[in-house]
Amino acid sequence: MADRISELSLVQRAAQELSGGQLVALGPGLPTQIPGVLPRQGAIWFLADSGALGYVTQGTDEAPASSVDSDGRPVALGPGGTVLSLVDAAGMARSGRVDVAVIQTAQVNSRGDFTHWTTAATPGQFIPATAVDLAAGPKKVIAVMPHTSPEGKPNLVADLEFPVDGVGSVSTIITDVAVLNVTHRGLMLMEMAPDWRMDDVQAISGVPLMPPPDMGEMTFSITPARSPSKVFQNGVDALFDLKDGATVLIDGFAGPGGMPHYMLVSLREQGSKELTMISNTAGIARIVNFGTPPGMTAIDHSILIENKQIRKVIASYPVSPRASKPSAFELAYRRGEVELELVPQGTLAERLRAGGAGVAAFYTPTGVGTRIAQGKETRTINGKEYLLEQGLQADFCIIRGHKADTLGNVVYKGTSRNFNAVMAPAARVTIVEVDEVVEAGTLNPEEIVTPGVYISRIVVRPKEFSPYE
Amino acid sequence: MAAPKTYLTAESALADVFDGAVVLVTGFAGHGVPQTLLRALAASGARGLTCICAPAAPPGGVAPAFGVSQLVAAGQVSKLITPMPAHPEEDGPVAQQWQSGDLEVEIVPQGVLAERMRAGGAGLGGVFLSAGAGARFHQGKELREINGRQYALETPIKADFALVRAHTADTLGNLIYQGTGRAWGPVMAPAARITIAEVDHVVEAGGLDPEKVITHGIFVHRIVQRVAS
Numbered sequence: 001m002a003d004r005i006s007e008l009s010l011v012q013r014a015a016q017e018l019s020g021g022q023l024v025a026l027g028p029g030l031p032t033q034i035p036g037v038l039p040r041q042g043a044i045w046f047l048a049d050s051g052a053l054g055y056v057t058q059g060t061d062e063a064p065a066s067s068v069d070s071d072g073r074p075v076a077l078g079p080g081g082t083v084l085s086l087v088d089a090a091g092m093a094r095s096g097r098v099d100v101a102v103i104q105t106a107q108v109n110s111r112g113d114f115t116h117w118t119t120a121a122t123p124g125q126f127i128p129a130t131a132v133d134l135a136a137g138p139k140k141v142i143a144v145m146p147h148t149s150p151e152g153k154p155n156l157v158a159d160l161e162f163p164v165d166g167v168g169s170v171s172t173i174i175t176d177v178a179v180l181n182v183t184h185r186g187l188m189l190m191e192m193a194p195d196w197r198m199d200d201v202q203a204i205s206g207v208p209l210m211p212p213p214d215m216g217e218m219t220f221s222i223t224p225a226r227s228p229s230k231v232f233q234n235g236v237d238a239l240f241d242l243k244d245g246a247t248v249l250i251d252g253f254a255g256p257g258g259m260p261h262y263m264l265v266s267l268r269e270q271g272s273k274e275l276t277m278i279s280n281t282a283g284i285a286r287i288v289n290f291g292t293p294p295g296m297t298a299i300d301h302s303i304l305i306e307n308k309q310i311r312k313v314i315a316s317y318p319v320s321p322r323a324s325k326p327s328a329f330e331l332a333y334r335r336g337e338v339e340l341e342l343v344p345q346g347t348l349a350e351r352l353r354a355g356g357a358g359v360a361a362f363y364t365p366t367g368v369g370t371r372i373a374q375g376k377e378t379r380t381i382n383g384k385e386y387l388l389e390q391g392l393q394a395d396f397c398i399i400r401g402h403k404a405d406t407l408g409n410v411v412y413k414g415t416s417r418n419f420n421a422v423m424a425p426a427a428r429v430t431i432v433e434v435d436e437v438v439e440a441g442t443l444n445p446e447e448i449v450t451p452g453v454y455i456s457r458i459v460v461r462p463k464e465f466s467p468y469e
Numbered sequence: 470m471a472a473p474k475t476y477l478t479a480e481s482a483l484a485d486v487f488d489g490a491v492v493l494v495t496g497f498a499g500h501g502v503p504q505t506l507l508r509a510l511a512a513s514g515a516r517g518l519t520c521i522c523a524p525a526a527p528p529g530g531v532a533p534a535f536g537v538s539q540l541v542a543a544g545q546v547s548k549l550i551t552p553m554p555a556h557p558e559e560d561g562p563v564a565q566q567w568q569s570g571d572l573e574v575e576i577v578p579q580g581v582l583a584e585r586m587r588a589g590g591a592g593l594g595g596v597f598l599s600a601g602a603g604a605r606f607h608q609g610k611e612l613r614e615i616n617g618r619q620y621a622l623e624t625p626i627k628a629d630f631a632l633v634r635a636h637t638a639d640t641l642g643n644l645i646y647q648g649t650g651r652a653w654g655p656v657m658a659p660a661a662r663i664t665i666a667e668v669d670h671v672v673e674a675g676g677l678d679p680e681k682v683i684t685h686g687i688f689v690h691r692i693v694q695r696v697a698s
Binding site: 048049050051052066067068070071072077083084085086087089090091093094127128129130131132133136137163164165350354357358359360361362363364365379381382384386390411412413414444446447449 | 497498499500552553554576577578579580581583584586587588591592593594595596597598599605606615616618620624645646647648649650651652653654655656678680681683
């Protein structure tokens with residue numbers, strides 16, 4: 001048999017699977033070496049079990065480092081990198097936001113089930129760390145491991161020797177002799193290490209391997225990745241794929257602060273109809289009217305209702321505080337033009353947070369015994385009554401930040417943070433309207449509130465734009 | 470005026486820790502461990518503790534001079550709830566007591582553990598999570614299909630005390646962290662009845678930029694300055 005490839009080569013081959021702009025979660029062990037082998041740092045977002053996001057290098061001995069990777073080794077944050085609490089990191093992994101997770105496994109079977117860390121040396125130990133979390137959410141899971149155990153037994157097995165940590169999760173396996181894909185018919189051998197023959201790989205595998213139509217040889221060079229630009233020239237362009245019938249989150253509190261006025265006007269101009277709008281109010285800033293110049297009205301969610309673009313509203317505060325001055329939503333509702341789902345403000349925030357964090361549903365005490373509880377499951381837990389509420393997710397989200405860097409990291413100003421931070425992760429495409437775009441690395445990593453991972457598009461509010469009309 | 474939250478010694482801040490208390494402890498792979506508070510907890514002699522924390526000893530990181538494993542070694546911990554009790558090849562007190570059965574260990578995947586604490590801190594009765602679907606971790610749990618996918622009901626975690634390592638506190642208990650020292654603090658602080666912060670610096674209220682505060686003083690009851698070991 002030919003030589004097995006080195007750990008470094010294995011890591012380089014794994015790095016070939018990644019491309020610019022992706023969010024890649026790296027578990028402990030071999031995966032932590034991936035950032036160090038890339039020819040260009042910073043184009044791929046790496047997420048470590050420690051909460052480091054957008055870190056670039058590894059292995060400095062300078063102490064004390066303020067950030068560490070999944071193995072606890074010091075790392076530096078790259079330009080635009082930041083740190084997450086582990087509940088936010090877990091939400092990012094669970095919600096499907098992670099493009100690729102790279103996990104070191106002990107064993108994988110032909111269905112893509114894996115055991116993470118339990119081995120013959122530690123048969124009774126279940127050590128999931130983050131592997132169980134990473135098995136559940138990411139779009140693709142890559143397993144990396146030596147092809148055989150230290151005792152020479154195959155790590156590709158028909159049946160896992162130890163209980164499974166992730167079911168059907170792994171799609172690609174990279175070992176020190178081969179690259180394999182998990183298919184519905186079993187493991188397909190895609191590439192072999194230089195000078196290896198299929199019989200030799202089969203001989204150290206515990207399951208039958210299928211030959212591919214076109215066998216490749218493992219290579220180890222890595223093409224430098226680039227991350228795509230997120231900055232759009234104007235609001236309408238940034239809404240190019242927003243179609244009729246879409247569900248759209250639009251932030252804002254009661255007054256004019258923290259509202260994406262320019263994007264609201266852009267959405268009116270873009271003209272999509274039959275939208276479901278999820279927002280705190282359905283447009284009362286123009287009634288509250290703080291600071292509006294005489295003879296003008298504040299731009300708010302009402303402009304979309306007046307333009308007959310909204311079919312349904314999910315909101316906590318859809319009505320005017322003044323009976324004599326009904327909101328555009330109230331008038332449309334009375335005419336039967338829009339539907340309403342009423343949600344208490346805190347529950348709305350929690351449902352959005354759940355939607356963005358991969359929490360399907362949760363029990364909350366809010367609304368028990370009120371009309372909010374009608375038609376919902378209730379449950380007594382430790383003597384207290386709760387309602388079951390579902391997570392909310394949307395196709396698009398439009399938020400208002402103060403500054404963004406070119407990677408989409410956002411900071412806010414004062415209470416204009418309101419629903420922005422909780423809405424951004426809850427949509428497939430999130431567009432931020434900001435006063436200013438700065439270079440990546442300009443924002444203090446400790447200060448970033450919404451990580452760029454959650455921002456797809458950035459639009460700068462034109463200097464001459466007025467929030468009144 | 471609110472009562473002052475700053476304590477002169479870690480021992481005085483931990484004076485009411487009792488036998489059998491449930492204690493959350495921050496730190497990831499030896500980073501962000503509240504060592505001053507843990508030393509005081511060891512000195513308090515409290516026993517039968519349930520500690521909820523990340524690995525007491527890290528696989529690749531630099532082990533803290535004083536961590537939860539020292540409490541385990543001293544026989545003060547009866548139960549550990551953690552995503553990773555010890556490195557598989559390690560032979561420390563946690564691994565030994567785990568194998569011998571002297572230490573009860575409940576293993577919870579890291580993201581699930583974080584979410585359960587968040588639920589406890591946010592007043593939720595439980596959350597449905599997909600992590601672990603079909604795997605051993607789902608065994609014995611209430612499962613439910615939601616939108617075509619299988620989820621398990623996870624219950625909230627609430628603790629008696631949280632020992633949180635942060636970088637700077639103001640006198641009202643607002644906290645900022647440094648780097649991945651942030652890991653567990655923001656989620657543990659709201660999940661305990663009494664949260665005690667160990668910090669490098671204490672500044673006057675107003676001394677922190679309000680846009681940068683990560684953990685709000687509402688969740689922090691006592692502040693202790695770190696003592697270099």
